[in-house]
Amino acid sequence: MKDLSAKNVGMIYDVPKGEPVHALEDVNFDLRGGRLLTLLGPSGCGKTTLLNILAGFLAPTSGEVTLGGERIEGPGQDRGMVFQQGALFEWLNVEHNVAFGPKMNGVNKEAIKPIVDDLLNTVGLSGFGDKHIYELSGGMQQRVALARCLANDPDVILMDEPLGALDALTREKMQGLILKLWRETGKTVVLVTHSVEEALYLGDRLFVMAPRPGRIDRSYDLPFAEAALGMEPRELKASAEFIEKREEVLSLIWEMEEQIMGHEGA
Amino acid sequence: MPDFDPDASSPSTAWLKRAFTGADSTNARKTVTFGDAAAVRSLPLWSFLSFVLLMAIWYVVKIGGDDGILNDRTFASQKDTWDAFLLLASEGYRNITLWEHTSASLSRVGQGMLWGTVLGVPIGLAMGLSSKLRGFFDAPVELFRPIPPLALLPLFILWFGLGDKSARNLLIFASIWIMIIAARAGVRTVNLSKIRAAYSLGASKPQILWRVILPNALPEIFTGFRVAVGVSWGTLVAAELLGTSTGLGSMIFQARNFFRIDVIIVGVIIIALLGVLMDIGVRFLEAKLIPWRGKG
Known part of the structure; x- marks a missing residue:
């Protein structure tokens, strides 16, 4: 598995008639291949910007990001992307959405079919292949998005608030699916979330990011994603250790929010 | 009909009541009805x-x-109109049958729409995808679009003569701006996430154009197509009054010279019916080709 690294990454947006915005300043990390990193922080901390830089959708104004030592210059199939919503192709049914990647690469139909069937099975959508996207619930749509991104067998899966639009119950189920996929495929995952609980539960590594300028404020190595293997999610989330971490991270983010408020009030 | 009896009328007349009032089981228990526009059909x-x-x-x-x-x-009376229709259908008016007039008109609309779409959609897509091309085409589109096509008919007759060619080119002019704007609007509806997802899945630029941008723009393009068919049909019939010797408009104009009110009325009814049929046809195609429209 390839390591994902950022060296002195900075991102400055020029604002017409205003001060340039430091969306990211001096971001450095090395993520060993096969880990699940969650990015958490208040709005404006640059977590989505960082994810877009890793995906190759944005070029940083300084520094570089590398995958397996190779500099990321643009979008590529080695990095699959799952968006919050609206990224599935409504004009294709479920099967053809999942088959999109291999098809674009000229894989022949007979070879695509088993890939698609296997992935639909993995995400729990067997038998839904001929359904249209608009016939599916939000949770099922995100299952399709996961399957579609896995079809090209990427090294890294990047997720931009993938569960943000789902109701609480569906969200818990989908968290389980993401953990299952991560373990079964052994892929590197980077997941942006607004939810402290989700960041702690899913991440075996967590960056809490801070705004103005956007940066990594604290980095945690977490035991919960591993522990979830033999434990009920509810039980885990109710454990003393989990609650303690949650309070710690929450107060960290509260402090940041209060600083922002103070800053804006001044 | 278990559990449904909006006004305790006897079952035998319930269907009649429903046909008159539109009351059905989903609306029966609503107390706020006036202003519930979504329930109006x-x-x-x-x-x-x-x-x-x-x-x-x-x-x-x-x-x-x-x-x-x-x-x-x-x-003309209903009977005279019906007789005129039978005569037109069998012998025709002034040696041209109703079918020949109708097919002349339909083929002109078909050709105008074909070329208007084939030329307009790529220009619209280009305008939606490139700032340079957007700038380049904005001037002609904004200048020509407000011109009522019929205002150009005298010029077209001078350039292309009386007949099919003038009518067809006029209809291209009538439809192309509508199709350009529809395609341009269609491109703008694309969610950037879709484009980014497609790039991450290994799609090339032509694949993204063909497999993401174009299908994504289809609903808008279809809306434009429907509008353009309506505009073309109206423009054509008026253009045929002056510019051609065949076509429903031409038939009506000639009939007027001989005070054949019955023939005029037949022509008008056929124009109306065909207009309705075309709209139904386009809507049917729309339901078949873009079932995802307006859902999700």
């Missing part, structure tokens, strides 16, 4: 009643024939 029975009313008015104004409310030089 077209009740077929009332459409039928208005049609019967129109036919009745037509009948009444022609009671007494030439001595009726409208005389024969102003309006």
Whole structure:
């Protein structure tokens, strides 16, 4: 598995008639291949910007990001992307959405079919292949998005608030699916979330990011994603250790929010 | 009908009540009905009643024939109109059958729409995808679009002569701006996430154009197509009054010179029916080709 690294990454947006915005300043990390990193922080901390830089959708104004030592210059199939919503192709049914990647690469139909069937099975959508996207619930749509991104067998899966639009119950189920996929495929995952609980539960590594300028404020190595293997999610989330971490991270983010408020009030 | 009896009327007349009032099981328990616009639909029975009313008015104004409310030089009776239709269908008017007039008109609309779409959609897509091309085409599109096509008919007759060529080119002019703007709007509806997802899945630029941008723009393009068909049909019939010797418009114009009101009315009814049929056809295609429209 390839390591994902950022060296002195900075991102400055020029604002017409205003001060340039430091969306990211001096971001450095090395993520060993096969880990699940969650990015958490208040709005404006640059977590989505960082994810877009890793995906190759944005070029940083300084520094570089590398995958397996190779500099990321643009979008590529080695990095699959799952968006919050609206990224599935409504004009294709479920099967053809999942088959999109291999098809674009000229894989022949007979070879695509088993890939698609296997992935639909993995995400729990067997038998839904001929359904249209608009016939599916939000949770099922995100299952399709996961399957579609896995079809090209990427090294890294990047997720931009993938569960943000789902109701609480569906969200818990989908968290389980993401953990299952991560373990079964052994892929590197980077997941942006607004939810402290989700960041702690899913991440075996967590960056809490801070705004103005956007940066990594604290980095945690977490035991919960591993522990979830033999434990009920509810039980885990109710454990003393989990609650303690949650309070710690929450107060960290509260402090940041209060600083922002103070800053804006001044 | 378990559990449904909006007004405790007897079961045998319940269907009649529903046909008149539109009350059904989903709306029966609503207490707020006036202003509930989403629940308003077209009740077929009332459409039928208005049609019967129109036919009745037509009948009444022609009671007494030439001595009726409208005389024969102003309006034809239903019977005369029907006879004229049978004559037009079999022998034709001035040696040209109704079918020949109709097919001439339809083929002009078909050709105009074909070329208007084939030329307009790529220009619209290009305008939606490139700031340079957007700038380049903005001037002609914004300048030519407001011109009523019929204002150009005298020029087109000078350039292309009387007949098919003038009519077809006029219809291209009538439809192309609508198609350009529709395609341009269609491109703008694309969610950047879709484009980014496609790149991450290994799609090339042509694949993204063909497999993401174009299908994504289809609903808008279809809306434009429907509008353009309506505009073309209206423009054509008017253009045929002057510019051609065949076509429904031309038939009406010639009939006017001989005071054949009955032939004029047949022409008008056929124009109306074909307009309705075309709209139904485009809507049917839309349901078949873009079932995802307006869902999710």
